[in-house]
Amino acid sequence: MAEAFWALGRATGVVSLVLFTVTVLLGILTRSGRPALGLPRFAVTLVHRNVSLLATVLVIIHVASLLADPYAQLRLVDVVVPFLGTAKPFWLGLGTFAFDLVLALVVTGLLRQRLGQRAFRFVHWFSYAMWPVAVLHTLGDGSDVGKSWLVLLLVLCVGSVLVSLAWRMSATFIEYQHTRFEEARR
Amino acid sequence: MTRQSLHIDWTACDGRGLCTELLGPLLVRDEWGYPRAAGYGSDVPIPGSFVADARDAVALCPRLALSLQEVRTPARS
Amino acid sequence: MSTVEMTIPRAAVAPPMGVNRLFAAGAPDLASHLARFGPAPLGLTPGQLLGELEASGLDGRGGAGFATWRKLAAARTSAGPTAYSAPVVIANGAEGEPMSAKDEILLRHAPHLVLDGLLLAAAVTGAREVHLYSGPVQLASVRRAIAERSDARGVILHEAPDYFVSGEASAVVSAIETGVAIPRDRRVRLAVSGLGGRPTVVSNVETLAHVALVARFGAAWFRSVGTDDSPGTRLLTVSGDAVDRKVIEATGGLPLAEALGAVGIDTSRLRAVLVGGYHGAWVPASDLWVRLSNRELEPYGTRPGAGILVALGEQHCGLAASVGIARYLAAQSARQCGPCVNGLPAMAEVLARLAAGGGSARLPDEVRRLAAVVTGRGACRHPDGTARFVLSTLEAFESDVRAHLAGYCEVTHP
Structure with a gap:
């Protein structure tokens, strides 16, 4: 039984990292305001939202299964408070930190209409912190990190995010950027 | 009788185009990408068949620039 | 009562x-x-x-x-x-x-x-x-x-x-x-x-x-002074070529010519009067009998408003003067609302191309189209007022618009 939890924990960890990577890519795509992959803009937004929720569900299973697995030595406190773990406290702590950020991102995302744009956007910027922390956690704590399939996967994830970040900061990123005057940001 | 009206907060609107996809042909984009309803400005009357789409547009607007309001219209004689 | x-x-x-x-x-x-x-x-x-x-x-x-x-x-x-x-x-x-x-x-x-x-x-x-x-x-x-x-x-x-x-x-x-x-x-x-x-x-x-x-x-x-639809008195700020912003108290519904004459403006040498300020409209010099009342100013698309009258001397080109005002108004956008930030400069520049002379015959229609695009699409009425002013320019100086399209100006290059 413990073996099952351990396997489930490892698998959901990797899959949720892939899904969070896709979420970040779709988030950047959403911000550019362009339709993509044959989808209209509102659909890109919806896919961004739904993939992020799916990733969150998987990361919750990841945490829960490792809590249930005696070998992982994970305590309840390690789920929310980072860097207190018994095994590899630093690398585990990064996972906890990323998990806390995910919860904040999901809650503010779901309550966006209530919170208002300013608070939502402030918290949402932390996506750019959550994702690299999650990647580092995978690198430091991942049991499969020596395996070539995981190395290839991580290279793909990091590469795709770096490429879209470069696009994000380029002059052609936002639709209508060249036909518009900039509005004052207040 | 009451009917729904979509209010556009232009100070928030960034012309991302989601509402014009959901509410076309009621809303179209102007040459800079901002939503425009023929004959209307900041408050666009929404026919009954478009109300569900308008609710989606309000929920999905990336800038929270849209809101639906009920407006009272005088009964037609 | x-x-x-x-x-x-x-x-x-x-x-x-x-x-x-x-x-x-x-x-x-x-x-x-x-x-x-x-x-x-x-x-x-x-x-x-x-x-x-x-x-x-x-x-x-x-x-x-x-x-x-x-x-x-x-x-x-x-x-x-x-x-x-x-x-x-x-x-x-x-x-x-x-x-x-x-x-x-x-x-x-x-x-x-x-x-x-x-x-x-x-x-x-x-x-x-x-x-x-x-x-x-x-x-x-x-x-x-x-x-x-x-x-x-x-x-x-x-x-x-x-x-x-x-x-x-x-x-x-x-x-x-x-x-x-x-x-x-x-x-x-x-x-x-x-x-x-x-x-x-x-x-x-x-x-x-x-x-x-x-x-x-x-x-x-x-109501003992003024007219039925413009009772009482109102303050006017009147400017002209040789007159800088004189404030007078006038009876409501005063004819434009009398208001201008009251501050010493020679009404026989005018091209037009801007009524209602920069968000107002031009009234051509041929119509100075018009009274400062809602009813009489309505056909021109303006009202007494804040009581601002700006007389344009006959030696000035109405289009050139309007371009300056339209550009000023575009620059005065609070830069919050996309249609205003983008539409007002675009409208002012099309008007400028028209005023420069010899342009495409489609320019007046492009001005009208942009005016319709910006109207009603802002948190305040700044785009509406600017569009109204620009549209009144096309109407009040209609013959000069045709002259400019043909490559000359009724005033400066007859």
């Missing part, structure tokens, strides 16, 4: 005769004010004063021309029972419009009349908070006036920045709330929810000064 009038106690002082009303005291101090006008009749019930204001036909003098009694009654109706829902009255003396000076002159020469009107408006609406918003020079005059009397100590003063949209009603509320005088999005009227969510009246200072006079001398006296 005569029954309402009967119940009003008449002022002990004789009402000002003729057209010199707002400045009749002759000096800004309290003693001169009281000697000429007597004390403000604070014993009036709200119903009495509202009835008298309705009968007077007094409308707002800030530009929009909304009926004053209706504005005050709306805030009174929206009032809630607590201090947090009691109405707020704001006297608006901000004149972002560069061709207007009448509010500044009024606040410097008759501050007590404005304060009387402000306190009366507060009493009518049940307001517990009263503000006055204007430029720094005028504020100094108001401050001196407040120091002379005991009933205006509660008036909270705010300095208005000097740019075009700083006097727009929602910008005024925003300035008082946050210190930043920019228009904001409104889903409900200010009379329902304005400053801090309370019912709010933003009223031009000249309007309030007239309220103070109507309260004292009654609607019949107010």
Whole structure:
């Protein structure tokens, strides 16, 4: 039984990292305001939202299964408070930190209409912190990190995010950027 | 009788185009990408068949620039 | 309305005769004010004063021309029972419009009349908070006036920045709330929810000064000068080639030619008159018989508004002058709303291409199209007013537009 939890924990960890990577890519795509992959803009937004929720569900299973697995030595406190773990406290702590950020991102995302744009956007910027922390956690704590399939996967994830970040900061990123005057940001 | 009206907060609107996809042909984009309803400005009357789409547009607007309001219209004689 | 009038106690002082009303005291101090006008009749019930204001036909003098009694009654109706829902009255003396000076002159020469009107408006609406918003020079005059009397100590003063949209009603509320005088999005009227969510009246200072006079001398006296649809007097700021912003008090419904003549402008050598300021419209020099009333100015797309008249001498090209104004208005956008930020410069530049001469015959239609694109699509009326002005340029200088398209100008290169 413990073996099952351990396997489930490892698998959901990797899959949720892939899904969070896709979420970040779709988030950047959403911000550019362009339709993509044959989808209209509102659909890109919806896919961004739904993939992020799916990733969150998987990361919750990841945490829960490792809590249930005696070998992982994970305590309840390690789920929310980072860097207190018994095994590899630093690398585990990064996972906890990323998990806390995910919860904040999901809650503010779901309550966006209530919170208002300013608070939502402030918290949402932390996506750019959550994702690299999650990647580092995978690198430091991942049991499969020596395996070539995981190395290839991580290279793909990091590469795709770096490429879209470069696009994000380029002059052609936002639709209508060249036909518009900039509005004052207040 | 009451009917729904979509209010556009232009100070928030960034012309991302989601509402014009959901509410076309009621809303179209102007040459800079901002939503425009023929004959209307900041408050666009929404026919009954478009109300569900308008609710989606309000929920999905990336800038929270849209809101639906009920407006009272005088009964037609 | 005569029954309402009967119940009003008449002022002990004789009402000002003729057209010199707002400045009749002759000096800004309290003693001169009281000697000429007597004390403000604070014993009036709200119903009495509202009835008298309705009968007077007094409308707002800030530009929009909304009926004053209706504005005050709306805030009174929206009032809630607590201090947090009691109405707020704001006297608006901000004149972002560069061709207007009448509010500044009024606040410097008759501050007590404005304060009387402000306190009366507060009493009518049940307001517990009263503000006055204007430029720094005028504020100094108001401050001196407040120091002379005991009933205006509660008036909270705010300095208005000097740019075009700083006097727009929602910008005024925003300035008082946050210190930043920019228009904001409104889903409900200010009379329902304005400053801090309370019912709010933003009223031009000249309007309030007239309220103070109507309260004292009654609607019949107010209407004893002026025309049926433009009763009483109104302040005008008149400019021309050799005349820089002269402020006069004129009877309502005065023909344009008389208003211009009153400040010494030679009406035989004009090309057009801009009526209502930069958000107003051109009236060609052939039509100077037109009266300053809503009814007679409607065909031109403007109204007396804030009483701004700018005469354009016959030696000037109407299109060139309009390009300068359109560019100024585009630059005065608060840069919040996409259609305004982008549409006004685009409209001004198409007008400039038209004025440069020899351009495509489609340019006038492109100006009209852009005017339609921006109209109604902003948090405030700045795009609407700018579009109206630009459209009036095409109409008032119609033959010169054709001349420019053909490559010459009726004025500078005949």
